[in-house]
Amino acid sequence: MHSTSRRPKPSGRAGEIINAGAIAAMMSIGHRLGLFRVMAELPPATSAEIAAAAKLNERYVREWLAVMVTGGVVTYDAGRATYTLPREHAACLTPGAQLGNLAVYAQAVVLMGAVQERILGCFRSGAGMAYEDYPCFHQIMAEDSGQTVVDHLFTILLPLADGLTTRLERGIDVLDAGCGAGRALIAMAERYPNSGFTGYDLCGDAIESAQQAAAERGLSNVRFEQRDLTEFSETERYDLITSFDAVHDQKEPAELLVRLYRALRLGGIYLMQDIGGSARLENNVPLPMAAFLYAISCTHCMPVSLGQGGAGLGTMWGWETAQAFLQRAGFANVQRHVLPHDPLNVWFVSVKQ
Ligand SMILES: C[S@@+](CC[C@H](N)C(=O)[O-])C[C@H]1O[C@@H](n2cnc3c(N)ncnc32)[C@H](O)[C@@H]1O
Structure with missing residues (x-):
């Protein structure tokens, strides 16, 4: 029997570090492909709408979105199957951000x-x-x-x-x-x-x-x-x-x-x-x-x-x-x-x- 409530956590900080590293690598992909810019300009949108706006393959975009949702970068409305890049997240992941676009540095990772x-x-x-x-x-x-x-x-x-x-x-x-x-x-x-x-x-x-x-x-x-x-x-x-x-x-x-x-x-x-x-x-x-x-x-x-x-x-x-x-x-x-x-x-x- 599967229980989601008692799932063991990978050991605290080490697990967080590996997770964050993976999110950074995928952030770099999102930056290079213009996904953050596209999402900043869209209202809540499905993976198909985001992929179409970015001129990319929907299946890959959906998997990338899953990383961003579980990583806390993008929010997900399961009822409508729509994704949103919150304004305050877009503010540090797109050009013109006050302290620079942090997604630029994800490329270094x-x-x-x-x-x-x-x-x-x-x-x-x-x-x-x-x-x-x-x-x-x-x-x-x-x-x-x-x-x-x-x-x-x-x-x-x-x-x-x-x-x-x-x-x-x-x-x-x-x-x-x-x-x-x-x-x-x-x-x-x-x-x-x-x-x-x-x-x-x-x-x-x-x-x-x-x-x-x-x-x-x-x-x-x-x-x-x-x-x-x-x-x-x-x-x-x-x-x-x-x-x-x-x-x-x-x-x-x-x-x-x-x-x-x-x-x-x-x-x-x-x-x-x-x-x-x-x-x-x-x-x-x-x-x-x-x-x-x-x-x-x-x-x-x-x-x-x-x-x-x-x-x-x-x-x-x-x-x-x-x-x-x-x-x-x-x-x-x-x-x-x-x-x-x-x-x-x-x-x-x-x-x-
Ligand atoms: C970190 S990059 C900065 C580049 C540029 N100033 C910028 O801000 O985009 C360091 C630069 O120093 C250059 N550099 C390193 N050693 C050098 C050398 N011996 N002679 C001339 N340029 C050198 C590299 O090719 C590189 O473009």
């Missing part, structure tokens, strides 16, 4: 699984990985920085440095170091036609995507070049240098900051976003999503630095380390900001005096 076989080998050998080993990395990264950087560039980020937007309007030289798919630089190039913009990145596929996006917009004041920043040696060439989440996974972060300092003109500004964790593990226990950040570190940021023969400082190298490296590079006055729209990161504004 899937990426960790995609590279597991390689990472197992790295644990044994100590070897590193290459950016090309991660499918869709630059696409996910562009979505991530789209919401922490690009969406807030003109309202919050560039105004962090006194007088910077006026200088950009008049015309200055700007470098984005480790520009990835280049969306931040493109947004600035569109807004400030009198300024010149350069983006360097190690990865050819990211640079191609950036070049294509710039060409589609007909921009002539921005250029992107595939360049290994460990060989970067320009001197007093820029008035503004930016790096968005691009220092900690470098081969030699401290050395890169010295090179960026050298590449700035006197009075030039360095605007740096990096991960906001502390260098001390014990300080990170209460940090939101700290386990997620360490997991990204273990499966991506640390291995790609080690893969370049680098230090492998990891995602959680710590704001203290970043600040000390900036000061050692020569920046005398380093301002640190933790911004409400971007709680996982820290922002530094440094001026070459």
Whole structure:
């Protein structure tokens, strides 16, 4: 005889963790297929209506919906067989969410699984990985920085440095170091036609995507070049240098900051976003999503630095380390900001005096 009321629970927290991991993987699928966006726009709907609106197969969509219902993301009306994405859930799983679309980060959980076989080998050998080993990395990264950087560039980020937007309007030289798919630089190039913009990145596929996006917009004041920043040696060439989440996974972060300092003109500004964790593990226990950040570190940021023969400082190298490296590079006055729209990161504004 079956009894549902006395069904044993898989052991508490471990069961919850496995369940949450599965929901995250399926959240990534929902994000990639536009299911959350479709459901946010529909009234309570059947699986057939949701599948039709998303132009997907009903059977797969129904099974995905079952995960979302049992996972507490979607509500289900059994009498009508309709599904609803509550407004407050849609608010953090669709574009335009105040603290960013969290479904974007669910893709990183899937990426960790995609590279597991390689990472197992790295644990044994100590070897590193290459950016090309991660499918869709630059696409996910562009979505991530789209919401922490690009969406807030003109309202919050560039105004962090006194007088910077006026200088950009008049015309200055700007470098984005480790520009990835280049969306931040493109947004600035569109807004400030009198300024010149350069983006360097190690990865050819990211640079191609950036070049294509710039060409589609007909921009002539921005250029992107595939360049290994460990060989970067320009001197007093820029008035503004930016790096968005691009220092900690470098081969030699401290050395890169010295090179960026050298590449700035006197009075030039360095605007740096990096991960906001502390260098001390014990300080990170209460940090939101700290386990997620360490997991990204273990499966991506640390291995790609080690893969370049680098230090492998990891995602959680710590704001203290970043600040000390900036000061050692020569920046005398380093301002640190933790911004409400971007709680996982820290922002530094440094001026070459
Ligand atoms: C976490 S991603 C951030 C990308 C981009 N700034 C963004 O916010 O979307 C780090 C970037 O640093 C680049 N990078 C890592 N090592 C590099 C190196 N030695 N030279 C140039 N770029 C490098 C990677 O290719 C990657 O695009």
